[in-house]
Amino acid sequence: MAEADREIIKPEMMKSYIWLQTSDGSLQQVEQEVAVFCPWICHEIHSGMGSSKTYPISLPSRVSPAMLSLILDYCRFHQVPGRSNKERKSFDEKFIRMDTKRLCELTSAADSLQLKPLVDLTSRALARMIEGKTPEEIRDIFHLPDDLTEEEKLEPIKNTIDDPRIRLLNRLYARKRKELKERERLKNVEIEEERVDERSVEDLLSFINGGDAESKVVKTSKTKKKNRRRKEPQKNTPGNDTSTSNSTSLSSNAVHIDKQESNGLDSTCHDAAACDHLLSDPGNPSKLPYIEEGFSPDDEFDDIDPAMQEKIDKEVADFARRLNSDWPEILSLGQERRRIPTAINCNGSLKRYASSASLAP
Amino acid sequence: MDNDLREDLISDLPQSIIETILTKLPIRDAVRTCALSSKWRYKWTTITDLVFNDKCVSSCYDRPILENKLVSFITHFLFLHDGPIHKFALSTSFLQSSPDIDQWLLFLSRRGIRNLSIELGEGEWFRAPSCLFTCSKLTHLELVRCELDPPPKFKGFLCLKYLNLQQILMPPDDIEYLISSCPLLESLTLSYFDGLELALHAPNLKYLILEGEFMDICLENTPRLIAVSIAMYITDDIAEHFEQSSSCNFDKFLGGVPCLERLVGQIYFTKYLSIGIDSGSTPIKYHHLKIIELYQVNFEDLNEVLAVLRLIVSSPNLKELHIAGPSNTAAAVVGSDLGFWEKECPTDYMFDQLKTVKITEVSGTLHEMGFIKFLLEHAPVLKVMTITPSAYVTEGRLSMLVNLVRFRRASAQAEVIFVQEQP
Numbered sequence: 126m127a128e129a130d131r132e133i134i135k136p137e138m139m140k141s142y143i144w145l146q147t148s149d150g151s152l153q154q155v156e157q158e159v160a161v162f163c164p165w166i167c168h169e170i171h172s173g174m175g176s177s178k179t180y181p182i183s184l185p186s187r188v189s190p191a192m193l194s195l196i197l198d199y200c201r202f203h204q205v206p207g208r209s210n211k212e213r214k215s216f217d218e219k220f221i222r223m224d225t226k227r228l229c230e231l232t233s234a235a236d237s238l239q240l241k242p243l244v245d246l247t248s249r250a251l252a253r254m255i256e257g258k259t260p261e262e263i264r265d266i267f268h269l270p271d272d273l274t275e276e277e278k279l280e281p282i283k284n285t286i287d288d289p290r291i292r293l294l295n296r297l298y299a300r301k302r303k304e305l306k307e308r309e310r311l312k313n314v315e316i317e318e319e320r321v322d323e324r325s326v327e328d329l330l331s332f333i334n335g336g337d338a339e340s341k342v343v344k345t346s347k348t349k350k351k352n353r354r355r356k357e358p359q360k361n362t363p364g365n366d367t368s369t370s371n372s373t374s375l376s377s378n379a380v381h382i383d384k385q386e387s388n389g390l391d392s393t394c395h396d397a398a399a400c401d402h403l404l405s406d407p408g409n410p411s412k413l414p415y416i417e418e419g420f421s422p423d424d425e426f427d428d429i430d431p432a433m434q435e436k437i438d439k440e441v442a443d444f445a446r447r448l449n450s451d452w453p454e455i456l457s458l459g460q461e462r463r464r465i466p467t468a469i470n471c472n473g474s475l476k477r478y479a480s481s482a483s484l485a486p
Numbered sequence: 487m488d489n490d491l492r493e494d495l496i497s498d499l500p501q502s503i504i505e506t507i508l509t510k511l512p513i514r515d516a517v518r519t520c521a522l523s524s525k526w527r528y529k530w531t532t533i534t535d536l537v538f539n540d541k542c543v544s545s546c547y548d549r550p551i552l553e554n555k556l557v558s559f560i561t562h563f564l565f566l567h568d569g570p571i572h573k574f575a576l577s578t579s580f581l582q583s584s585p586d587i588d589q590w591l592l593f594l595s596r597r598g599i600r601n602l603s604i605e606l607g608e609g610e611w612f613r614a615p616s617c618l619f620t621c622s623k624l625t626h627l628e629l630v631r632c633e634l635d636p637p638p639k640f641k642g643f644l645c646l647k648y649l650n651l652q653q654i655l656m657p658p659d660d661i662e663y664l665i666s667s668c669p670l671l672e673s674l675t676l677s678y679f680d681g682l683e684l685a686l687h688a689p690n691l692k693y694l695i696l697e698g699e700f701m702d703i704c705l706e707n708t709p710r711l712i713a714v715s716i717a718m719y720i721t722d723d724i725a726e727h728f729e730q731s732s733s734c735n736f737d738k739f740l741g742g743v744p745c746l747e748r749l750v751g752q753i754y755f756t757k758y759l760s761i762g763i764d765s766g767s768t769p770i771k772y773h774h775l776k777i778i779e780l781y782q783v784n785f786e787d788l789n790e791v792l793a794v795l796r797l798i799v800s801s802p803n804l805k806e807l808h809i810a811g812p813s814n815t816a817a818a819v820v821g822s823d824l825g826f827w828e829k830e831c832p833t834d835y836m837f838d839q840l841k842t843v844k845i846t847e848v849s850g851t852l853h854e855m856g857f858i859k860f861l862l863e864h865a866p867v868l869k870v871m872t873i874t875p876s877a878y879v880t881e882g883r884l885s886m887l888v889n890l891v892r893f894r895r896a897s898a899q900a901e902v903i904f905v906q907e908q909p
Contacts, residue, residue, distance in 0.1 A: 236500060244503065245506070248510055251496070251507050252508075252510035252511045255507070256511050257515065260521050263519075264522060267494065268492040268493060269522050269523040273521065278521045
């Protein structure tokens with residue numbers, strides 16, 4: 126009877142198991158031969174840990190249960206000695222197919238367990254995702270924030286101010302730029318020229334020379350900034366005063382920073398005319414033609430279609446009416462709002478509104 | 487789809503992983519990551535393995551401009567780089583020797599370079615500056631089309647394990663000195679050295695690859711050699727030298743390599759080996775030698791056949807044998823000593839491990855057929871023998887086959903495959 130009992134014992138029961146504990150506290154029992162494929166676990170076993178449930182091996186925090194399961198799958202396959210190189214390669218190709226987030230987490234987990242072959246495999250996959258793509262595409266894949274200034278993108282190693290407020294503004298600026306790009310694309314048939322990735326790497330590094338290619342790109346970016354600033358306030362005129370003034374204050378700050386940047390880039394800029402225009406604009410808000418009456422669209426805004434024009438006219442009239450009624454309040458408001466009264470004062474034509482306001486009962 | 491609201495997946499991984507990823511990118515893409523986000527601005531500047539080639543710069547048809555672009559790219563890269571550089575590889579077909587390269591080498595020698603590989607264009611050969619010899623941490627050195635002139639105070643590369651010199655202009659004494667002054671050298675490749683009489687002293691050498699017009703090769707002190715591949719070209723001078731030689735080349739070359747596992751000999755190697763074979767003895771057995779490949783063996787020269795025979799009989803654990811006849815002659819019918827095989831080797835000798843045999847460029851001569859007969863009779867565990875006739879032989883194939891079929895086989899599982907079409 127005893128012999129029969131002994132025969133029933135299956136060979137699997139002779140395998141030794143070790144206990145692993147992940148950062149969330151959950152325990153898992155794993156065949157020892159699979160787990161020791163990870164150098165870190167192997168080391169821990171030699172220190173005496175993991176042999177029982179009460180003394181499990183506490184895995185590093187970067188190893189979540191899901192990642193542990195993936196890593197153990199990898200180990201379970203590769204620790205078998207008899208496999209051919211072709212088989213291993215084929216397994217690796219299939220194993221690597223997962224979304225980016227998991228791939229990054231897996232790399233991190235494998236690194237913390239010192240499993241170098243898996244780190245190499247995942248790093249290679251991540252490198253393949255980066256190779257040959259434009260910065261926008263890469264930012265999209267890995268959810269990177271677009272928080273570099275234009276200047277920093279063009280002159281990558283220049284020591285600019287690392288101010289988090291400026292970074293935040295850059296991100297908002299970038300977001301705005303993206304939105305406007307979308308609108309532009311919807312309006313125009315032509316594709317807008319990509320700015321950053323057309324620049325070859327040698328240009329990126331040859332900023333010391335300050336060559337033609339650089340100034341050309343600088344010029345393009347300046348023209349775009351010019352257009353954009355006009356459109357921004359235009360977009361913001363509907364809605365109440367608060368939002369208008371807040372966004373104008375935002376754009377005024379952005380403009381202010383643009384001015385700083387353009388000052389820095391001035392030395393390399395060959396197009397003096399563009400520079401002057403850029404510099405003169407913020408100082409003279411009266412140039413904002415949409416507040417004026419008798420504004421003819423053909424002069425400066427040729428790309429406005431009639432439907433838009435009507436809308437603008439309506440908004441202008443609306444705004445003027447509101448100005449008339451809220452005049453005293455506007456005058457007593459804080460710094461942000463000062464722009465509007467100064468605009469009115471500087472501009473001759475607007476005085477008409479002021480006078481009519483005083484004439485009104 | 488706003489990136490600000492989603493969590494950054496990759497930028498906070500440890501720097502070692504980021505560097506691994508960047509190193510697996512072409513260097514151009516690695517530098518471009520500086521424009522991704524504020525965290526990525528300087529990540530590329532600390533990578534330690536740099537590989538530059540013609541793909542680093544956008545192509546254009548104007549060669550001087552292309553040269554300037556590449557020089558400018560590398561110079562700026564090195565200037566902006568931060569930290570140690572372990573590997574620097576440059577492989578370009580249009581950049582020639584220039585003072586910029588000298589400056590890069592000076593820069594690298596100060597950054598603890600370990601792995602250096604330079605292959606320039608075909609024009610003027612690059613003359614290595616003396617700062618190359620101050621790179622004391624070098625473990626890998628690979629130079630193509632270069633002029634090397636070690637300074638008199640040069641004591642050798644004490645950490646060098648891998649040396650690959652191809653088309654190098656260097657005084658012959660300096661070559662031997664360079665090799666012998668690298669005590670840790672494990673792998674040596676010398677290609678296209680002309681007229682060299684080489685005496686190798688390399689106590690740790692495991693892998694040896696030689697190709698070129700060598701006058702003489704003497705493995706004086708290479709006890710750990712595992713694999714050897716030699717391709718010897720011949721010139722009139724060398725042929726004359728062979729004829730005047732009095733020593734036994736077999737002993738000179740194979741006398742001191744008891745650990746040899748693999749031997750590949752091409753072109754005139756067997757001829758070289760056969761010189762002085764009568765005067766030599768065969769004291770050592772090659773117990774680890776498992777694979778022998780000898781090409782362009784001239785079966786009409788009995789000394790060469792003897793050399794082959796001596797080699798395979800001294801290798802009791804031989805598993806794979808590949809012999810190729812001379813590829814440029816048609817069948818020559820030469821009457822000769824038919825008792826040659828029985829005379830030269832013990833009748834009861836068996837190749838106990840020989841499993842695979844390939845004989846190519848067979849012309850069907852008497853000696854070739856004798857050799858095949860010999861092998862079939864003395865290889866009891868043979869699995870496959872592949873025989874490929876020479877392309878020059880067209881009519882003699884039938885008689886070859888007729889002879890083959892008659893041969894006795896010691897191995898019952900042996901497959902003898904006669905290849906009809908050239909692969």
